[in-house]
Amino acid sequence: MTLLCIDLLFCFFSSKSNRQTSEPVFIVIRIFRSTGSTRMAKIIVGIIGGTGLDQDSSLLTDKRLVDLKETPYGRASDTQAIAGQIEGVDVFIISRHGKNHDVSPSHVNYRANLWTLVKQLNCTHVLVTSACGSLKEHIEPGHIGILDQYIDRTTSFRDRSFYKVCHVEQRNPINASMQQFILEACEEADLTCHEGLTCVTIEGPRFSTLAESRLHRSWGCDVVNMTSVPEVQLATELATMYACILLVTDYDCWRDDGECVSSSGVLERMKDLGAKARKIIPGVIRRMAAFDWSKQMKENEKSLKDSIMVE
Template sequence: MAIAFKVGIIGGTGLDDPKFFNRHKEKKVSTPYGEPSDVLEVGTIAGVDCVLLSRHGRSHSIQPTNINFRANIWALKEEGCTHILASTACGSLRQEIEPGHFVFIDQAIDRTTKRVQTFYDGVVGHPPGICHLPLANPFNEKLRDALKESAARLGIPHHTGGTVITIEGPRFSTRAESLMYRSWGGDVINMTTFPEVVLANEAGLLYASVALATDYDCWRSEGEHVSVELVLETLRKNSENCKRLILDVIPRLATIDWSHDIKCAKYTCNSSVMLPFIKE
């Protein structure tokens, strides 16, 4: 029996417009974890079922710490998504990652402090047990490969791997922090990959992220430092390339056999849950 295939698209800043969908409709949903950031935008791309969700809300009214990541991922899972393509604006920690470049991140460091990172929180009505999720490789390699191939086909400047550092925000880093993150091996820095990537894996979804470099953060002694104006200016250019990337990759994803990958992802999350012991 063929496994259902549906792509969830989590649009970060600059990628939350459903105009590239066919048969588009809005769907308001709720979850055991509350309401997601916005309505789900349901439609198709080249005949492939897709669901778009704006991470910060379409009016960009939700700051990073207050995003209901659990409701967002749960809503996409309940809608039948098997894959998630996420976009995220980020600052570059490397000279060679220029503003406007894409990075298909393969590793991540979590520096957030205020966010719930699991569905298994012991609350009545939520999944029972404790999930000790293995996360050595947070991003799905096969999905990343497809994204890299599309970027190469389209001539989009990109980097095939990199480590993202996620900070709490909403403030940007100090220069000392930025230099420290570089010394740790960080390549880009953002505010939203955690706990999103954790929850997607915990839900058994195949997840990949496109990091859109908008600035050089503040580690360089020369040049312009990160600012809202600089980020928005570069985002306008990045978002068009990101839309081109999504439109190219999704039809090709539909030609790939994902059965084994989906089964493995579900097995990993299910086998990671430790249920309470029952006393005799």
């Protein structure tokens, strides 16, 4: 923090009755005023790559592999992270489903992944990608979405807290500044992007039935995926800034034309969507680097402290 020093000089006379004979008295008052921080808080970004973007290192400069240590919650999805820089910002990339994509959504160790990034690699922000199916006609396969709200349709099988009792606030679970930066980066890259999306996260690994897909549409959900819960909840419990780039691969199975989501179709679509994500991410991180996160970091820490009842 920088202090601005201002000296004020005051002059008065010791005798009000006769200023001609009295001696002048001078007083200097020195005022210090804070001009604010001269340096913004350093950020380190953790990227969790989903289907199609698993451990993609093509975005990074100064690339290297970092061995990952075991966490109090077991091991992360892979034994190594890729470290490097994007737009001059330190970045670590881990794959949500493992290097060989052999970890299903139900068996991802979400706690270990987040703990590794935030507590062991000191990431201040977590930016993730997630494949999803569209539940709205205008949200077409190949489009980009920005996660805003979620509905949890997973089972209790997934570990979803670092604490015995912690009531984290989830009214707006996604960082609004990061959402805006994703939108701006998509516009810069001339990509179709849908903001403010509500995602229903199902257990998987199977896809939805027709009845389930219609039910999710009746709730007003925009997309369906398998990985946002408990990932976003755990990010909140670590007081980190979190945002999700949704990659729309299909129309799920609700349409009358009988077209249905399939694994082969998702993987084929992800070739194109992965390239789009690689166009977006540098623009997002460049904007993040130019933003002062100090206030939000303090607010997140306070909110978490108030939420923990029993550690």
